[in-house]
Amino acid sequence: MRKLIAGLVMGTALVTTSMAAMAETPKNALVMAFAIDDIITLDPAQIFEFSGAEYAGNTYDRLIGFDNDDVSKMYGVIATSWDVSEDGKTFTFKIRDGIKFASGNDLTAEDAAFSLQRVILLDQSPAFILGQFGFTPENVKDKIRATDSSTLVMEVDKPYAPSFVLYCLTAGVGAVIDKEEVLAHEKDGDLGHEWLTTNYAGSGPFALNKWTAGESLSLTANEDYWDGAPAMKRVIIRNVKEAASQQLLLQKGDIDIARNLEADQIASIESNPDVKFLSKGKGALWYLGLSQKNDYLSKPEVREALKYLVDYDGIAKTILAGRAQIHQAFLPEGFLGAYNENPYSLDVEKAKSILADAGLGDGFSVTMDTRNTTAIMAMAQSIQATWAQAGINLEIIPGDGKQTLTKYRARQHDIYIGRWGPDYQDPHTNASTFAWNPDNADDATAKPLAWRNAWNPGAMTAETDAATLERDDKKRAAMYLDLQKKVLESGPFVIMFQETEIASMRKNVNNFVLGPSFDNNYYRFITKD
Template identity: 90%
Template sequence: MRRLIAGLVLGTALATTPMAAQAETPKNALVMAFAIDDLITLDPAGMFEFSALEYAGNTYDRLIGFDNDDVSKIYGVVAESWDVSEDGLTFTFKIRDGIKFASGNDLTAEDAAFSLQRVVLLDQSPAFILGQFGFTADNVKDRIRATDENTLVMEVDQPYAPSFVLYCLTAGVGAVVDKKVVLEHEKDGDLGAEWMKTNYAGSGPFALNKWTAGESLSLTANEDYWDGAPAMKRVIIRNVKEAASQQLLLQKGDIDIARNLEADQLASVKGDENIKLLSKGKGALWYLGLSQKNEFLSKPEVREALKYLVDYDGITETIMAGRAQTHQAFLPEGFLGAYNENPYSLDIEKAKALLADAGLADGFTVTMDTRNTTAVMSMAQSIQATWAQAGINLEIIPGDNKQTLTKYRARQHDIYIGRWGPDYQDPHTNASTFAWNPDNSDDASAKPLAWRNSWNPGDMTAEVDKAILERDSEKRAAMYVDLQKKVLESGPFVIMFQETEIAAMRDNVNNLVLGPSFDNNYYRFVTKD
């Protein structure tokens, strides 16, 4: 079933040319330039960053997967099949025979149970995905358990829509780790967490070779992979943040794929007969997070004014040319219940009137934490210019993604410009972060985007909880449309764009898979002519 993915990208190049001379990279190695400065950990139980989860998608097998072209089609990966009890509370998974970890150990239901338990017990950033189902450190070993080598049982606390539960297991937290290897490296009861930050214990098509933080990430093919060994024996990812540098390396043949070309570089390589482009609409959203601890941003008139102070058309047509479309609601187009109306456009005079209503006719000064890549800085500078027309002095604070994320997660920002990708393909993934916040205190255990921006969404939290129990898809979709309208009206977010990813490749590179989410980009099918 998974082999069908190999055909997904055939015929999807935006530009095709006659066969060009072979790139100067080895024929059995894939070399990419990619901004991977957001890598913090290689542990699936802790990773919550775009680059890390793409890494995990290529090195770890997950319990469940979905078709990249039709995300409504869910299939088993480590879990070959499953059953749901009549009361909707018990999921029983049959674990596939014949899967081995890189260590040579057999993958069993005990490994799968341990992996899920470990996510909950470590309680790091992605743990909330499983915590939604009532799993806690006290009960998880009873509620998630292996009953024999091939049977995994998971007992949830409410009769959720089954697809919601299954989609959560397609996320990074559904990655299965080698229990024996992980526990061999356990220190002081940390379940191997410190070791796993920079090491590997998976069964996927590629294994970790070496990660040099800030420089490169290299993988080696799993020649014994249960679903077929990759054609590329090595994958080398070079951390190159500058788009112009990526273009130069690509056109010289020093790399096979450039992942972060900006508008100018994409326009230039389209005329190169040795380069072809591959695009895929993604679920990622570009947005501004407005801290409600800030005395100015906490005013509803200010929040609304800022939504009228973004040059949506100008940014999509120039800075993001081809790589984004205007989208202002929290569910990306393509999700159940997505609201695709865009009520805001650049309107300086309307914004000024709203600021005057807030008692801020003379404007104010505020800071924005910004990842120091070309596209993000250009977006920030465009916003800075339009805000200035309404009297707002926006100070841009650039930094590496790791720095800006750390500050944002600690609620120490005024404004954060960021890119948010869904953790799974169910609408709850975004509803539960943009419109849900059960505890707005600084020491809360759940830390969704609403919490990061110190916003209490009130009754919306209960409405989000209610939506995941609705099994009628039309009724459920209507609930999400209503939530999106409410967040648009009152939320501390300026949601701006939905991403289109473009990869530029040497003409001899085939079958790279770009998926609908950041962790569904696959290297295992890549070949070179």
């Protein structure tokens, strides 16, 4: 059974650290400052937020993974191998022997089958990642099954491009959980969902110690991890949203890593010999979601005008200095079929002309829900200022991550400024949220970003589906290129930037891995000099 390290001797002290004296974190513990107020749940079947996904990526194993430096290379994690049938519809995975969960239970193919089935049965936000392969609550136990303790079989409904199916299993919904442990905490048929919201049932390199919503998250090392125990025996993540506070904590040595420093803080410590930086281009996009329930925003002319009312260059160079590049299409650079042209720039006079032609020369008023972190608020205020030049009165409504996301997911916003990251490394991940919406009703089952913004993309939904079945990469890339151009022209999104993540670290911290996606940032390789 995994040896859980009892107690966090630093816990309270770290949260209330005195700034009067230099601190030093223990050599076998990692202390990080990170804005984690977006965590809503710790259940992998429900996690759909950046910080929660990073947590799951460090605590749960998945069937397969991919090389962070070359995402075209996939490898087995829980699965040692897999085969695809000649008709392209049956995937068979062999499960690795000798893996144990934190409970001490053996991990088997039955756990893997249960975990995937459970995603469909619970039908939480990320369930569509698996549901797009024809799985339903009625058929999933037949279509995803263990044929013996080491063999998992998954039957999809169409001959999809194999990489599309496999990349979906690298997403958070591919996490394998402990069936016996979870069902021991089941209430009223919820498959242990209420319990797993704040608890843990995985086999990964770290286990949950404690999550205090809005305050901190602490993990302990899995000393018996099948691929080697982490050097860091504890990971303590403090919810510190203010960049200036993160900077001060880092400079004093109270934390090992600061994750959310802004341009000013990074510039001020660049010459500090005790600090170093790690950067990685990410797939995350910064964008505005424009609800089509708003009478003004539903006008195509207004959507076009707003795209000319963002100071892309100014925001990229100042507010996001070094941490983003201008990118206006829904597929990030580096994805198959990505469109890397940026046709929009700040042009107030052109925007005013477009609005005048639409009968809105006097402007209008609208609200924007904004997570109250420094960078997002600064972007929102920049947008507020440039929109005002065209007569648009933008009211900023700040809130924490949970508040703004909950409102956005309920379609109760006018405008939402947010960050969207791919759920897997296949282009369908973003096409299926920006260009696909099969049911625009308020009670729809599928709820992609197009749905959140009450937009019916029409024929693009069928075109998005068709692209998943194309096995010729050149033809498939052309299909995604066409979809991006259509969304760029008519969609309810103002896509602005592609993220570059920067981690600021004490000089003695080594081997922190930043990956291409938000759940590929790994702690297990970290060491300290």
